[in-house]
Amino acid sequence: MDIVEILLKILFAILVVVVIMTIAAYSVLAERKVASWIQGRVGPNRTALPGLSAIPVLGRFLVRMGMWQPLADGVKFLFKEDPLPGHVKKWYYCLAPVVALVPSLSTVAVLPFGAYWVNGVEYPLVLANVDIGILFILAISSLTVYGIVMAGWAANSKYPYFGSIRSSAQMISYELAMGMSVIPVFMWANGPATGFGDLTLFGVVAAQKDLWLGIWMPLPAFVFLVSLFAETNRLPFDMPESETELVGGFHTEYGSFKFGLFFVGEYAAMAIGSAVFVVLFLGGWNFLPTFGFLPDWVANPWATWGWFGSVVSVLFFIGKTLTFIFLFIWVRWTLPRFRYDQVMNLGWKYLVPLAVASIIIYAIVIALWDTAVTVDHIKPETFGPAPQ
Amino acid sequence: MEIADYLPVLIQVLLAAALAGAILMASHVFGQRARGNYIKDKAYECGLPMEGNPHPRFGVKFYVVAMLFILFDIEAVFLIPWALIYREFIASHIPILWPVMFFIGILVLGLAYEMKKKGLEWER
């Protein structure tokens, strides 16, 4: 690998991080705006940029939509006093926000967010098309809990301690259900049509040309979605920061951009979680499922458009992800919050058994389908690369 | 798959850490300066001095959950390679469904036993 290629990769990585951070910042705005619409309020509508906001109609509109609010929030975080209280464990106190942010920005490395086509063959647009795909995402995203635990421990105060203890137990409980709910997906995706022995997310998307897995695997999709809510600490599962009992939860003692990093990390995790859901269950950047009888171009109408087609596929993927971010926000401002023991009960007594049940059900269904339909029509050359 | 394929992952991790570090530094440099005082250096406990130890020993329940997680997560990890070659084995007429059902059955039994023993109850 030569130096130019590495530099290119670094540039690519920077671009991806910028996009993710922008999405995170603007999902904060979306949260505030959607919340206020749901609650019959106006929401942020004052922040103006000199110059840009003077544009006759558009400028006013952007100000009304609060388009510059994330900028103002960032600047506010930046110029606030950066407190380092006397009672905290200083090193871990400063390290915790970094640890909370890094996993959510790292998982994006293996996440395919679009595709490009060379001579009709689809290749993923991804930073690193590593073959452990989903395992990497599950493993790294669960590291976020270390940031929270560290924050709670370093703050040397009772409310953060409560928040961090609860959060660690909650996150590991739901991770189990989450990990199990993706097994049926990979069981199906590693099929005769797409090749075997592959954990990459690109393979999952390629397997969804005919049918999005959310349609034919609603149970795992549901388990995954609920676990995703719990993993990203969103209401109704926001135990670590349930403000009516734990004040600020694990970030009670934090201020300035240290708090801001937790905040951004949470939204970045939410954005990436939505993206993973879209990849696993909603066909990634595919336009529509073909259902086996529609013409093939329906899956990716932009496959022949060259580089512009890739851009469209990325935009389409981001669009699907934003829909899910909206779902997260919508749920947050509609539902009350679970109690802690109820959260744990739901995780262990409903979601884990549901996930196991879905593994069993889909194993049997796939076995029946394959013996009855697929195997007889299979040709040896469609098997893909033989396992070595 | 070569190790070089993981280079972007390393780049991404370093980039994320650098970004977080840079933001913290910037916030430290640009942030307003203010003198600390007695109140500021105290932990938040609703406006009163803190009583007792901020990190008491916690209920053993949490450790039980942690152990259960490790047990079941390892079993889930065992299932992943199986899922990857599942359809291939079926296509090659190698029996794979029932042996794994047996494995999952043991897993389910463990979970049922755990529930029966009230290992997952949060009531005192």
Added chain:
Amino acid sequence: MPATTKEVDMQDVAARGADYGEELHGEEMTLNMGPSHPATHGVLRLRLKLDGDFITECDPVIGYLHRGDEKIAENMTYNQFVPYTDRLDYLAPLANNVCYAIAVEKLANLEVPPRCQTIRIICCELARISSHLLGLGVYGMDTGAMTTFLYTFTEREKLYSLFEELTGARFTTSYTRIGGVARDIPEGWLGRVSNFLNQFEPKIDELDNLLTRNKIFLDRTKDIAIISREDAIAYAFTGPNLRASGVDSDLRRDRPYCGYEDYDFEVPIGTVGDAYDRYLVRMEEVRQSVRIVRQAIDKMPEGPYFAEDAKKIHVPPKAKVLTSMEELIQNFMIVTEGPQMPAGEVYFEAENPKGILGFFIHSKGGGVPFRLKIRAPSFCSLSILPKIAKGLMMSDVPVVLGSFDFVMGECDR
């Protein structure tokens, strides 16, 4: 931190097994919840002893909002104390004003005209709606449903605009006077109240849809902090909290004042006495209050809004003070010495949104009470906390507090 060791007697396994129920699962932790905490609705402080997430001991510490209202009353004339009653249950100042005014009228043996009584009933019931709206909204927020809080607040804003039009103030209204009300209702105000009620009923149904059958809300509130009938009576519960425990008691019906006997309304009663019942009772009371206000608007009588024989109590109109000698002297006497009351003791209690608010007045004659005692419902509601909080989870505390719907201004006085 010094290491601590715990001696374990291995021989006595059976005895240890028997004690297991009482044994702590972790280390006991003392946690201050309040006075500056989002769940404590003001400045209540709870000293919690926690074993993990479970409460082993709860000790409410009150007094952070103590202003000595009862002592203040001894140093000012009867008329001057009216604004202080606003600050008791500051979520329903109109109802407090009415209760205090009736107490003093009872001492002075005054009979207020029917129009004044009807206005007062509208005031009381609108105050009840406003207070319950806040209680329900905050209850929703305590369980995590932030949106309900803003929905109810929107309705309260509309109510406050009506209050402003009626009394000149949105929050601290000080509307009643001893022997009447401060001013007559404005032109067209009743119509606007009626309009408000018409659009309000769908809104309360909306709140109903959001919370009443919500599974998470039910999980959070059902069978939490059950207060038995006996306990509710023993701890002097009143108002919605008492009725939720299944005690059929409502002063508006049992001991009517202000002419409540002429109105048609039902008293909702709970069956279990848990936090969910307290929510249901409040929901239904809001609907009943709407009914009462509708009836009051329909039957609003004409006539004076002020008792004719209250001349010695109430400050005469300014125009008359400037033109007539007699009114000038009366004005001077009332302002300097206060309205002259007969000696005696009187106790009056009214069904306020939070429960029974009572005023005990001991007068030795003259314009200043010798002693004024306030019976505050929130104080009684909070007194049961040490008993019911034991064994609850820490996450239940906001729900329990929200279900009591207390106000520290009234509790601490």
